Amino acid sequence: MTKKILVVEDDATTADYVAKGFEQNGYVVDVAGDGRDGLFHATDGHYAAIVLDRMLPGMDGLAVLGAVRAAGIDTPIIVLSALGSTDERVKGLKSGSDDYLAKPFAFSELLARVEALQRRGPSGAQPVVTNLRCGDLNMDLLARRVERAGARVDLQPREFRLLELLLRNKGQVVTRTMMLEEVWDYHFDPGTNVIDVHISRLRKKIEDGDRLPLLHTVRGVGYMLSETA
Amino acid sequence: MIDSPRLRLRLPAPIRVALISLVFGLVITLPVLLFVYHQTDSLFEQRIHDRLDDAEHSALDAYSASGPAAMASSMQQIIRTGQLRGGVALLVDPRGHKIAGNLSGWPPVLPTPSQWNEFRLYPEGQVRAELFAIRTIALPGGERLLLGTTIDERERMRAALVEALLGALLLAVPLGLIGGWVVLKVAERRARAIGNVATRIAGGDFSHRLDEDRGAEEFGMLAAAINAMLERIEELVEQLRLVTDSLAHDLRSPLTRMRANIERAAGADADRQQQAIEAVSLDIDRMLRLISATLEISSTEAGVGKQHFENFDLAGLLRDICEIYNPLAEERGMEMAIDAPPKLAYTGNRQSIGRAVANLADNAVKYGGGSIELGAADKGEFIDLWVADRGPGISPDLHEHALGKYRRLEESRTTEGSGLGLALARAVARLHGGEIELQDNAPGLRVVLRLRRDAGNLSLL
Numbered sequence: 136m137t138k139k140i141l142v143v144e145d146d147a148t149t150a151d152y153v154a155k156g157f158e159q160n161g162y163v164v165d166v167a168g169d170g171r172d173g174l175f176h177a178t179d180g181h182y183a184a185i186v187l188d189r190m191l192p193g194m195d196g197l198a199v200l201g202a203v204r205a206a207g208i209d210t211p212i213i214v215l216s217a218l219g220s221t222d223e224r225v226k227g228l229k230s231g232s233d234d235y236l237a238k239p240f241a242f243s244e245l246l247a248r249v250e251a252l253q254r255r256g257p258s259g260a261q262p263v264v265t266n267l268r269c270g271d272l273n274m275d276l277l278a279r280r281v282e283r284a285g286a287r288v289d290l291q292p293r294e295f296r297l298l299e300l301l302l303r304n305k306g307q308v309v310t311r312t313m314m315l316e317e318v319w320d321y322h323f324d325p326g327t328n329v330i331d332v333h334i335s336r337l338r339k340k341i342e343d344g345d346r347l348p349l350l351h352t353v354r355g356v357g358y359m360l361s362e363t364a
Numbered sequence: 365m366i367d368s369p370r371l372r373l374r375l376p377a378p379i380r381v382a383l384i385s386l387v388f389g390l391v392i393t394l395p396v397l398l399f400v401y402h403q404t405d406s407l408f409e410q411r412i413h414d415r416l417d418d419a420e421h422s423a424l425d426a427y428s429a430s431g432p433a434a435m436a437s438s439m440q441q442i443i444r445t446g447q448l449r450g451g452v453a454l455l456v457d458p459r460g461h462k463i464a465g466n467l468s469g470w471p472p473v474l475p476t477p478s479q480w481n482e483f484r485l486y487p488e489g490q491v492r493a494e495l496f497a498i499r500t501i502a503l504p505g506g507e508r509l510l511l512g513t514t515i516d517e518r519e520r521m522r523a524a525l526v527e528a529l530l531g532a533l534l535l536a537v538p539l540g541l542i543g544g545w546v547v548l549k550v551a552e553r554r555a556r557a558i559g560n561v562a563t564r565i566a567g568g569d570f571s572h573r574l575d576e577d578r579g580a581e582e583f584g585m586l587a588a589a590i591n592a593m594l595e596r597i598e599e600l601v602e603q604l605r606l607v608t609d610s611l612a613h614d615l616r617s618p619l620t621r622m623r624a625n626i627e628r629a630a631g632a633d634a635d636r637q638q639q640a641i642e643a644v645s646l647d648i649d650r651m652l653r654l655i656s657a658t659l660e661i662s663s664t665e666a667g668v669g670k671q672h673f674e675n676f677d678l679a680g681l682l683r684d685i686c687e688i689y690n691p692l693a694e695e696r697g698m699e700m701a702i703d704a705p706p707k708l709a710y711t712g713n714r715q716s717i718g719r720a721v722a723n724l725a726d727n728a729v730k731y732g733g734g735s736i737e738l739g740a741a742d743k744g745e746f747i748d749l750w751v752a753d754r755g756p757g758i759s760p761d762l763h764e765h766a767l768g769k770y771r772r773l774e775e776s777r778t779t780e781g782s783g784l785g786l787a788l789a790r791a792v793a794r795l796h797g798g799e800i801e802l803q804d805n806a807p808g809l810r811v812v813l814r815l816r817r818d819a820g821n822l823s824l825l
Contacts, residue, residue: 225672239652293687319684323719324653329726332691 138183139163140249143173143199144215145191149238153186156242157249170194177203182210184249189216189227197230204231211252215240224322243356247308254304267302269349270362272341274302283341293318294337301350301360310357334358381544382537389536397532401525408518413480416499419453419511424501432457432507436464451513452487452496458506467510476500476508485512495519554583558590570598603665611658618647657784664716664791672715673820678708678747681718682738689725693736696729698753704740710747711820712796717749717813720792723785724751724811731755732808746798747817752810760804789813 140162144150147168154164162183167173170191177185177199185203189196200212214232216223227235233255234248267274271284279295281288290298296318301309311330315321338350351359375383419442426438432455439453443466454465462469466488474481481498496512503509557574564572573594574587622644629640682704690700721738728736732753739750789811790800797816802809 237656315688319688321684321688321718321722322715323722324656325688325722329688329692332695333688336691 137161137163138253139165139181141165141167141173141176141182141185143167143170143176143185143191143196144188145169146188149188152242153245156246160246170196170199174199174202177208177210178206183253185210185212186245186249187212187214187232189214189223197227200227200230200232211249211255213245213248213252215245241356243308243353244310244312247310247357248313250307251304251309251313254307267299267305269302269305269360270347272302272349274299281341283343283346288340288343290337290340294333294340297333297337298341298360301358304360306359306361308353308357308359313357379541379544381548382541383544385544386536386540389540390533393532397529401522401529404521404525405518408515408521412497412513412515412518415451415513416497416511419451419513420499420501420509423453423509423511427503432463432503432505435503435509439464450494451511452485452498453512454510456508456510458508460508463507465510470508470510474498474500474510477502482515483512554586558587561590561594565594570594570601600665603662611654614654615651618651622647654784657788660719661784661788661791664788664795667795670713670795672713673711674714675709675711676714678710678717678740678749679704679706681714681721682740682749685718685721685725686738688722689729693729698729698732698734698736700725700736700738702738704738705742708740708742708747710815710817712815713792716792716795717815720789720813721749721751723789724813727751727785727811728753728755728809734808743814745817746814749813749815750810752805752808754805754808757804757807757809758802786811795819 138161140157142150142153142157142164144153144166145168150166150168154166157164165176165182167176170193172193173185173187173191174194176182187196187199191199194202196214196216200214203210203212211233212231213234213236214227215236215238216227217238224235224237233252236245236248265275265277267276273282274280274295275282276299281290281295281298297314300314300317312322312324314330314333315323315325334350334352338348341350342348347362349360349362351361353359422442423435423438427435436455439455443451443453452465452467454467454470455463456470457463460470467485468488471483471485474483478498478500481500483496483498484493485496485498486493494514495516497515498510498512501509501511561572561574573591576584576587576591625640625643625647629637632640679702682702686700686702693700725736725738728751732755734754736754737750737752739748739752741748786800793800793813793815796819798814798819801812801814803812804810
């Protein structure tokens with residue numbers, strides 16, 4: 136079944152850029168040019184996710200968000216905004232969005248986040264998982280234990296969180312900013328290769344020796360945990 | 365609406381002020397004057413009563429001792445000695461015939477006995493009628509006695525009091541007017557001074573300030589508050605100018621490079637075009653980072669972020685940042701350590717402080733050297749956060765320069781960075797009512813973020 140994405144964005148170039156990107160990744164995309172239209176679509180169709188611009192003609196993005204949530208629709212929504220400050224972010228998340236991405240952004244970042252949102256499912260409805268695995272890598276969330284092919288891997292608490300994030304998004308790209316947000320709860324672009332160093336340490340621990348590589352670098356975007364390269 | 369401007373009577377300001385001060389004056393002084401009037405009046409009345417009582421007693425004493433004849437002679441004495449102070453006295457027999465006294469006959473309307481009558485009478489031997497307080501007494505033998513004393517004195521006192529009162533009122537009107545006018549003029553002069561400065565500033569000259577020491581204290585305080593506001597506005601405008609200038613400057617070079625890359629790529633082979641696209645993407649990323657960093661600083665400087673103050677542990681924040689950057693430091697042959705109490709509770713914007721410290725740590729890893737120390741200490745009014753390294757440092761005369769926006773010091777031009785890290789850290793310190801300070805770590809650089817402990821309660825100044 137093909138997944139449908141709703142893009143609510145008034146700037147035609149950006150809308151086109153985003154829509155093309157999703158289509159290339161196998162999605163069917165509906166585009167709405169203003170808030171009213173967007174709200175109409177959101178309440179009508181069944182979307183895997185909604186990409187919502189913060190500032191829209193007719194009806195403000197946050198107002199659309201409020202109306203969608205008030206109508207009981209829990210489709211994952213990611214807000215795009217030219218207002219990039221952390222405060223705007225908090226405001227967006229408080230209004231009921233699932234994620235917030237400041238403009239300008241790279242499409243790969245948006246894609247990674249949208250896919251992560253779908254995996255997470257509607258907010259609050261996350262199924263309880265006690266075990267995460269990828270190939271012969273196994274993470275026991277209750278015992279907080281990680282094993283590779285039966286052999287225990289010793290991880291620092293943050294390395295554990297980092298690996299957990301990657302495992303929960305298995306087969307999908309996790310960007311560096313997503314890691315900083317999820318693991319350390321700071322919302323800024325780390326800029327330099329700060330995260331890369333953490334990843335390479337983690338990689339050393341889980342790919343000890345000549346085992347099959349699981350942690351792949353997706354150039355220019357982030358990292359992905361997968362059994363196949 | 366009651367406050368319709370059409371219905372409101374607009375009096376000239378000095379008259380309004382005068383009227384208000386007048387009404388206030390009256391409200392305060394009238395009760396006092398009335399009280400004084402009443403007290404004085406009853407005092408006088410009491411004295412008149414006393415005088416009548418005395419005369420009555422001596423007359424009755426004489427009567428009970430030796431009858432009406434003795435009483436008559438006693439009355440003559442009362443009149444002569446002035447016991448009644450220019451008063452009147454009359455004794456009549458039961459049929460109403462005069463036995464003694466200085467009145468020609470009993471006034472027809474006067475009842476007997478009675479305590480207090482105010483009556484205008486002509487005593488014998490006087491040409492003018494006077495006002496008397498009169499007491500009448502019925503004697504056991506059927507005779508009637510009339511005693512009276514003049515109360516002109518009281519009347520004069522009353523008149524004088526009323527006169528004084530009216531005079532005071534009459535005086536209050538011009539005094540109130542003058543007072544109002546003076547107050548108004550003073551206020552007007554100060555207001556005009558403020559207005560003049562405002563006009564100059566509206567004209568684009570931000571350097572003018574009000575005189576804070578002249579005139580009344582309240583105006584001094586007002587002037588100080590306005591000056592502080594102007595200071596802040598001037599600073600913001602100056603910053604805005606700087607941002608625009610530097611942003612334009614810093615965007616121009618990547619834009620020029622991009623243009624060159626694109627021109628060269630046109631018509632070149634596929635490999636060459638691919639290279640050009642990658643170079644252009646890199647430049648675009650750099651520009652985007654520059655713009656978002658600039659926006660972040662500007663909004664922080666404008667005080668955005670006050671709404672999101674929360675309670676958190678500063679020591680925990682340092683541990684987070686150390687954990688994030690330590691691997692990078694180790695990779696470059698440095699080490700990062702923490703010097704802070706185990707817990708340091710603070711109310712502030714955790715995200716922006718985290719970002720500022722991360723920027724400083726990032727700088728230390730990039731430009732510093734040796735061991736890097738992240739520290740925090742409680743200094744009472746302030747909490748100091750610092751990032752210190754053992755690298756080449758920045759010479760003291762370049763400290764102020766380094767804090768400005770887009771200031772990558774020339775030596776470090778080659779290293780990647782927006783050059784906004786310190787500027788952002790300074791904006792964050794100011795958001796929390798503090799400052800940033802660059803110190804010589806001998807050797808190396810020590811950047812101190814000074815945060816006010818009660819920043820959450822500060823209004824932005």
